[in-house]
Amino acid sequence: MNTPMIKVIKAGIQTSVQDLGRNGHRHFGVCQSGALDVQALKIANSLLGNDEDFAGLEVAAGPLELEFQQPCWIALTGADFNAKIMQYHNGDSSTEGTSAYSGWSYQIQAGQRLLLKGNANGGRAYIAFRGGLDIDLILDSRATDIAAQFGGHQGRCLINGDCLNILATKTPIDLNQLNSIGARQQTPEHSIRALPGPHSNLFSATEKKRFWHADWQLSPASNRMGCRLIGPDIQVKDEEQNLGFMQTRRPSTLASHGVIPGTVQLPSSGQAIVLLADGQTTGGYPIIANVIQADLWRIAQLGRKVMFRFDEVSIAEAIDALTNQQQELYRLQQAIAFKLKSQK
Amino acid sequence: MDLLEAITPILENANVYPLAENAVVLDIDAHSEIETAIDNKTNCNPKLNNQQKIWWLCKHLDKSYGQYPALMDLVPGMNNLTLIFNPLVVYPSQPNFSNTPINNSEHQTALAFWTEVLESAWREVDKLSHKTLDSFSGDSGKLFELPVNYGGDAGPDMDFVAKHTGLSCEQIIAAHCAVEYAVYFIGFQPGFAYLQGMNPLLVTPRKASPQLAVTPGSVAIGGNQTGIYPLASPGGWQIIGQLAETNNSESIAVKRQLFDIKRQPPSLLKSGDRIRFIRSDTL
Numbered sequence: 269m270n271t272p273m274i275k276v277i278k279a280g281i282q283t284s285v286q287d288l289g290r291n292g293h294r295h296f297g298v299c300q301s302g303a304l305d306v307q308a309l310k311i312a313n314s315l316l317g318n319d320e321d322f323a324g325l326e327v328a329a330g331p332l333e334l335e336f337q338q339p340c341w342i343a344l345t346g347a348d349f350n351a352k353i354m355q356y357h358n359g360d361s362s363t364e365g366t367s368a369y370s371g372w373s374y375q376i377q378a379g380q381r382l383l384l385k386g387n388a389n390g391g392r393a394y395i396a397f398r399g400g401l402d403i404d405l406i407l408d409s410r411a412t413d414i415a416a417q418f419g420g421h422q423g424r425c426l427i428n429g430d431c432l433n434i435l436a437t438k439t440p441i442d443l444n445q446l447n448s449i450g451a452r453q454q455t456p457e458h459s460i461r462a463l464p465g466p467h468s469n470l471f472s473a474t475e476k477k478r479f480w481h482a483d484w485q486l487s488p489a490s491n492r493m494g495c496r497l498i499g500p501d502i503q504v505k506d507e508e509q510n511l512g513f514m515q516t517r518r519p520s521t522l523a524s525h526g527v528i529p530g531t532v533q534l535p536s537s538g539q540a541i542v543l544l545a546d547g548q549t550t551g552g553y554p555i556i557a558n559v560i561q562a563d564l565w566r567i568a569q570l571g572r573k574v575m576f577r578f579d580e581v582s583i584a585e586a587i588d589a590l591t592n593q594q595q596e597l598y599r600l601q602q603a604i605a606f607k608l609k610s611q612k
Numbered sequence: 613m614d615l616l617e618a619i620t621p622i623l624e625n626a627n628v629y630p631l632a633e634n635a636v637v638l639d640i641d642a643h644s645e646i647e648t649a650i651d652n653k654t655n656c657n658p659k660l661n662n663q664q665k666i667w668w669l670c671k672h673l674d675k676s677y678g679q680y681p682a683l684m685d686l687v688p689g690m691n692n693l694t695l696i697f698n699p700l701v702v703y704p705s706q707p708n709f710s711n712t713p714i715n716n717s718e719h720q721t722a723l724a725f726w727t728e729v730l731e732s733a734w735r736e737v738d739k740l741s742h743k744t745l746d747s748f749s750g751d752s753g754k755l756f757e758l759p760v761n762y763g764g765d766a767g768p769d770m771d772f773v774a775k776h777t778g779l780s781c782e783q784i785i786a787a788h789c790a791v792e793y794a795v796y797f798i799g800f801q802p803g804f805a806y807l808q809g810m811n812p813l814l815v816t817p818r819k820a821s822p823q824l825a826v827t828p829g830s831v832a833i834g835g836n837q838t839g840i841y842p843l844a845s846p847g848g849w850q851i852i853g854q855l856a857e858t859n860n861s862e863s864i865a866v867k868r869q870l871f872d873i874k875r876q877p878p879s880l881l882k883s884g885d886r887i888r889f890i891r892s893d894t895l
């Protein structure tokens with residue numbers, strides 16, 4: 269087929285192709301990438317009968333407008349971006365349109381447009397496409413590494429005029445006769461569970477208390493690499509001998525060590541940063557806490573003006589939370605698969 | 613039961629501790645460097661010995677466990693190693709590492725499993741002699757000779773470094789080229805090598821605020837470290853030169869080649885490699 273499947277009319281802000289990210293390349297400095305709200309992308313794919321790791325779009329802010337040249341099934345998840353499916357006639361899109369909601373799959377006809385207006389409260393929306401986006405695998409993933417400029421669509425966020433294609437699917441489910449189906453998603457929460465970090469002994473009891481008891485907010489300077497937090501200044505203890513590590517530069521800088529999505533580090537400025545999927549692979553700032561894997565999506569979906577707290581948990585609780593999350597997702601995926609089969 | 617306490621047995625010269633539910637860290641004791649220096653007066657670089665142990669660990673863990681889907685990443689740092697794994701995979705029994713029994717219990721959590729893997733690997737490497745470690749890195753470490761255009765437009769911060777160090781540009785270049793640097797590890801961004809071995813006379817503080825876009829291939833000094841920026845990125849180090857492109861086909865000093873996703877592996881440099889800078893006008 270020569271005609272592209274999808275034309276990007278309005279690219280939105282920081283709209284990128286993402287899947288579940290890449291692993292095994294951190295020793296070359298290559299970060300994980302992938303959807304910040306992994307659950308949302310997995311559910312969106314499941315609603316279409318896709319494998320859960322197919323590539324879709326992560327949208328940080330609207331308006332995003334896509335024009336479909338051919339019929340296609342899509343699913344929306346994550347933050348509700350006031351989406352509409354619209355007919356388009358002679359350069360003038362009908363304002364009528366049909367609303368499309370997060371957590372549902374929709375069939376889009378050739379010539380129709382999908383508009384994601386955005387969400388004033390923030391958060392991220394995900395769009396999955398039946399068959400998945402046709403993107404070259406780079407280092408085992410289709411995710412965009414925005415900083416290193418590879419992966420995804422030409423190694424960057426989408427811009428107006430981009431064209432995207434969808435992979436043909438050979439799975440037996442025939443979606444032509446289907447109705448839209450929906451799935452219940454996790455509700456965003458304002459408490460973020462975290463483990464005490466390995467360097468928490470560098471902070472005085474008072475500073476630790478400030479960290480765990482403070483109300484925090486995301487700074488507008490946040491991106492996929494990390495969230496800068498607005499809240500109290502947290503400083504390491506002055507005594508240099510407390511650093512039980514090879515000291516390199518400043519008292520608050522340690523020998524560079526591996527960091528992961530969820531790591532809460534404290535640069536000497538005292539302003540905490542939570543590293544996310546595009547975060548660097550090694551860092552030298554003290555780690556006061558690590559957000560548990562099960563709650564990483566909550567950070568991605570925190571609203572702009574929302575106040576939140578860190579809730580200290582144990583490793584056993586972190587593993588329980590992840591197990592529960594995986595089991596719930598699995599049950600949901602089984603239910604969706606059954607629904608898709610029974611509609612045939 | 614608090615897992616944090618349950619999995620911290622005594623280990624000599626290193627600490628193994630969880631970073632999170634999906635990552636465990638091995639950190640070589642800082643004081644063991646001093647002991648090494650006393651033990652082996654002929655070795656002028658005790659820190660390198662510790663880093664050689666990290667390289668050894670990476671290689672052997674990758675060999676023994678690299679095929680495990682649950683092992684997601686092995687990340688070497690400065691005298692430390694972070695192992696990232698899937699925390700939900702529980703192992704029915706232990707695979708062997710150097711014929712050392714790992715655990716007698718029937719099953720264990722992923723964190724306990726990987727902690728024990730790191731600990732038993734450390735016990736192996738800690739027994740190795742300095743000679744064995746030296747030959748290990750000597751065998752695997754490739755020497756790269758990288759031509760550099762120093763100063764002028766290629767090194768806009770050369771004057772700042774000269775002013776700060778009190779050295780002339782010629783002296784800076786000579787000192788920067790005189791040393792064979794060890795690639796400690798790759799981190800921070802794709803293909804960025806943490807180099808060890810810079811002459812302390814060249815130590816220059818970073819810029820107060822990072823430059824927004826550093827040209828790929830920039831050779832720079834930041835504090836007591838020197839390095840090459842592989843990608844266009846913000847950077848706070850003082851730029852003293854640019855990797856030069858030469859006609860010499862043996863030379864790999866084509867800027868974009870430091871990190872190339874079309875190559876396997878994509879990073880030109882890897883931990884354990886060695887680098888020597890050569891001033892391009894002498895070629």
